[in-house]
Amino acid sequence: MVLMKKKWQRRHIVEAVIKSVMQFSLVVVAGALGLILWTIISRGLPALSWDMVTKIPEGGYYMGKGGGILNAILGSLYLAAGGTFLAMVFSVPIAMYLKTYLGESKWGNYVRLSLDVLWGIPSIVYGAFGFTVMIALGMRASLLAGIIILALIELPIMTRAMDEVIRRMPVDLEHAALALGSTKFEVALRVVTRQMLPGITTAILLGFGRGIGDAASVLFTAGYTDRIPTSLMRPTASLPLAVFFQLGSPYPEVQQRGYAAALILTVIVLVISLGSRWLSSRLNKYTIK
Amino acid sequence: MLHSYSAPQQGQIMDSHIQVKNLNVYYGKQQALKNINIEIPKNQITVIMGPSGCGKTTLLKSLNRFLELNDGTQIDGEVLVDGQNIYDRDVDVTEVRKVVGLLAQRPSPLPMSIYDNVVYGMNIHRMKSDRKEYKAAVRHYLEIAGLWEEVHKRLHDPATSLSIGQQQRLCLARGLAVEPEIILGDEPTSALDPISSQNIESRLIELKQQYTTVIVTHTLRQAKRLADYVIYMYLGEVIEAGPAKEVFGNPQHERTRAYLEGQI
Numbered sequence A: 001m002v003l004m005k006k007k008w009q010r011r012h013i014v015e016a017v018i019k020s021v022m023q024f025s026l027v028v029v030a031g032a033l034g035l036i037l038w039t040i041i042s043r044g045l046p047a048l049s050w051d052m053v054t055k056i057p058e059g060g061y062y063m064g065k066g067g068g069i070l071n072a073i074l075g076s077l078y079l080a081a082g083g084t085f086l087a088m089v090f091s092v093p094i095a096m097y098l099k100t101y102l103g104e105s106k107w108g109n110y111v112r113l114s115l116d117v118l119w120g121i122p123s124i125v126y127g128a129f130g131f132t133v134m135i136a137l138g139m140r141a142s143l144l145a146g147i148i149i150l151a152l153i154e155l156p157i158m159t160r161a162m163d164e165v166i167r168r169m170p171v172d173l174e175h176a177a178l179a180l181g182s183t184k185f186e187v188a189l190r191v192v193t194r195q196m197l198p199g200i201t202t203a204i205l206l207g208f209g210r211g212i213g214d215a216a217s218v219l220f221t222a223g224y225t226d227r228i229p230t231s232l233m234r235p236t237a238s239l240p241l242a243v244f245f246q247l248g249s250p251y252p253e254v255q256q257r258g259y260a261a262a263l264i265l266t267v268i269v270l271v272i273s274l275g276s277r278w279l280s281s282r283l284n285k286y287t288i289k
Numbered sequence B: 001m002l003h004s005y006s007a008p009q010q011g012q013i014m015d016s017h018i019q020v021k022n023l024n025v026y027y028g029k030q031q032a033l034k035n036i037n038i039e040i041p042k043n044q045i046t047v048i049m050g051p052s053g054c055g056k057t058t059l060l061k062s063l064n065r066f067l068e069l070n071d072g073t074q075i076d077g078e079v080l081v082d083g084q085n086i087y088d089r090d091v092d093v094t095e096v097r098k099v100v101g102l103l104a105q106r107p108s109p110l111p112m113s114i115y116d117n118v119v120y121g122m123n124i125h126r127m128k129s130d131r132k133e134y135k136a137a138v139r140h141y142l143e144i145a146g147l148w149e150e151v152h153k154r155l156h157d158p159a160t161s162l163s164i165g166q167q168q169r170l171c172l173a174r175g176l177a178v179e180p181e182i183i184l185g186d187e188p189t190s191a192l193d194p195i196s197s198q199n200i201e202s203r204l205i206e207l208k209q210q211y212t213t214v215i216v217t218h219t220l221r222q223a224k225r226l227a228d229y230v231i232y233m234y235l236g237e238v239i240e241a242g243p244a245k246e247v248f249g250n251p252q253h254e255r256t257r258a259y260l261e262g263q264i
Ligand SMILES: Nc1ncnc2c1ncn2[C@@H]1O[C@H](COP(=O)(O)OP(=O)(O)OP(=O)(O)O)[C@@H](O)[C@H]1O
Pocket: B027, B028, B030, B032, B050, B051, B052, B053, B054, B055, B056, B057, B058, B059, B070
């Protein structure tokens, strides 16, 4: 087997170099993630208590006295859930329209490009825009305004993710179902939906993930309050802002609670992404690759 | 039958299941089928042959109204199945496709389990009333397709977990489950390995007692193995049509002869 012995030719060297570059990048990213997690866990965990997740701030909370951030936890869940729902209501028809009527046409690709641009706009710009509109309308910061602005932020990422899912729908599949005598509605309901559900679930959760972690846009539009939100027209707290305000405090105990809030936010995002992974792998079982 | 009192000549069939009359098909401005007049015999295997691009797929798709899935397709003429024009305005296209089944070139299982793939068609047409009947039917059609032995222990696995050859047999079972009278196949074995192809061929031969079968194929050997009746096409026209023995043994047209010889 002398003939098959490895000779160090140029292409082998190239491969070795490229491979180590890829490994290095992976280590950098994994290392950064590890550091972030280590920071919030090591600083946040000691401050994490049952009170943190079950109580709202008591008097003097921001100077180190008792209470928790239930207001921000609930506020963030309401904001992100509402924003995601609203974004979904609009992105499904947009994605369908893109597929059905615009397709790969010039206009279709313009729409895709604009969505990609919108996706890249920093959320503070959305926040400022929302604020301007609210002033013009004479509205005050509220849960509703926060939901609307989060929906706008989530819309591009959700629509594009759905668009990709729909574009990857194999034509053969529709034909196979039609050949058995299905109506178009049956094809849509029983075949297309099944094929696309995992992808659509992922798209929705991508949107949710972006929404719940956003601080800048809700700062202007939803405001902040120590009370648990009870009405769409009232301001509401949110976790990213809870992190922001507390980390900015001069009191070390309050700073620690800032890290604890970050930890809570991270855990929520983690649970949701693990849950969505599990869900889409369940749904994915039967899809045609 | 109209022709029953006169001796059948070439192109005229004692018992025809499908009659195509003056069929012209255009894709946009390009004419793909030119004045097709053919009859397809009942409960036999008809093979459509001809060089690439001559309109075989187009002719096949005209039989289950698949042409209209393309925008800009214009169809003139009649396709009669048991004397009923499937292009008549009051005809329900889903009923046409229930009666005229299609086995595609590449198997395309639905995104569901093996079991549900077979059930799908029966379910949309509400052909069975309870789970027991569905179960029995699934077994029955998988047996006909020669797949039962291989899959009966894994009926709830995804259909995509099957090999390509098995998937094609699953598609056959799924198609038969809606109780069609006619089976169309557009090169149904061209994506399969030789053993799987042979398997499908044997199924088609077994089934021809009960179904009118129309197959497009590029391989002359397959045509000779399967065909009872042959349609030879060239540039959108039917050049020759007749019983396999006559067409293969003694082709009437120069073009058919050339094609048959070129293939050997
Ligand atoms: N969707 C379409 N749009 C425009 N022209 C088409 C379309 N489908 C087929 N054609 C044209 O119609 C003619 C007949 O095509 P068809 O697919 O029926 O040929 P075929 O005999 O099946 O060929 P092959 O053996 O390669 O499958 C060809 O010239 C083809 O280019």
